[in-house]
Amino acid sequence: MLRYANRTILGSQEEQPSSTLRSTKKVTNNVNQFNQVLGTLLNRLRNDASKGDSRLKFATGNDSYGSFGSIYAFAQCSPDFSQRNCFNCLGDFISEKIPSGSTNNTGAQILGPSCKLRYEDYLFYNDVSSPSSPPPSAPPSGKY
Template sequence: MAVVSSMQHSFVCCVLFLFIIISQGSAQLNGYFCDYNKVGNYTANGTYGNNLNTVLWNLTSNKQIDYGFYNSSYGENPDRVNAIGLCRGDVEQNECRSCLLDSRGNLTQRCPNQKEAIIWFDNCMLRYSNHSIFGRMETSPWLHMWNMANATDMEQFNDVLGSLMHNLTERAASGDSRRKYAAGNASAPNFESIYGLVQCTPDLSRQDCSNCLVGAVSEIPSCCNGKRGGRVVTPSCNIRYESYRFYYEPATATATAHAPASSP
């Protein structure tokens, strides 16, 4: 799967890291950013560094939450640290916590003294910052990935994909403060199937979740047009579709969308 990333601001040497696809155990690292808003660095043994270690420990050691969304803060300004962990909506609790633990180790290693950082694995996302990140829709930085294989009938494939993503977006946005997630599949031309998944951090409002997902879906023509798989990942929401099922069943009720009738 090919990959490309971007930031709202210009690229900064030594701050923006290359995105790579690697395997680490059963988890796949998709990408990460350090100091993407250029908020600066901290001293490892200083107050911010200690607060960061505390908040990440509190977040990843929490065994009470079983719905895959974790948020925590620790310390006082200007050294207060805010963190969010989000697991894919179909991932079981133990697998979720394992992914967040991997993320914690990876992120602090790859971004050793930056006050703000984010990392995406297949099964989870982890981010932290010195500014408030709860209840705020943020779409930058973002990551695009796509399957190299092409759909057999691009026009009809895109029609079915658009309908599927619309249905899933509506369902996910109507979720509650524990989970805003939807997955399902649709029949595409030539006996193809399209499997889709969309998710927001559930601290977003219904409208912000919908706006974030609509924005992510609108990126498909520029990154993944006619491809049999693709994904768009942001801090607040993510979407993915493939020609094979990549999420666990049962996730939510299957979304239905059908190929338009062929012209005679």
Template structure:
């Protein structure tokens, strides 16, 4: 479907996508996503979402979404809905709601800092495996030594008394 007033619709859509792109790019590492809507004319709304993959930093997410927005002019000018799918970001808008507006935001990542393993020391899993194996080998050696001590033949300390007969 085409918008009844394409110029007005595109202005409102451009402003909405600009705001959502900034919001998504600045989001935390768990979710680079934003959704919203805007009034594009009399009783006419547009609903939009933008999203980047979580591995992108703010600058690359912004660049990807800006490139996606520039592609809208070539394919979706004045249309009531469109999807731009890129490898690292997605833009979508429709004239009907297509997302859950009451979605609960993701919690912030934990702020506890844990020491990062240095490249020369290996990681925690390797360290744990070495400790477990060393403990088991040490325990087996102790058991073998204990068995050897208790199973060795005991020396008879017979005291012979010599009786001399005359």
């Protein structure tokens, strides 16, 4: 997302303009369990993303709802945000755009100038949960 203004925008929380895109595919089984798992997952990612440093305020994760499927999600804030601003921005999106118990869409994206959320019933991001191995150390130099 590109953001520009004729005033200082660093660290200022702005939720408008925002856009919500929802999947047309619907959850048909265990809707209540889906909504509960989705809410818990998004709130966990909200906490994780808001704790990021000034370079990256981003979190991904997934959870399953019974034997019916999995939910994959991410949360992201502008890296210049304070922990509190990020937490509040994502929280506002969760409570206003994805009200508890009222969604049965299998996916949605909520995009704003300061933060964004996305969830889907498929893996849509690169899973980097397993850090790559460090490169092998160089052999010692010097005389033997």
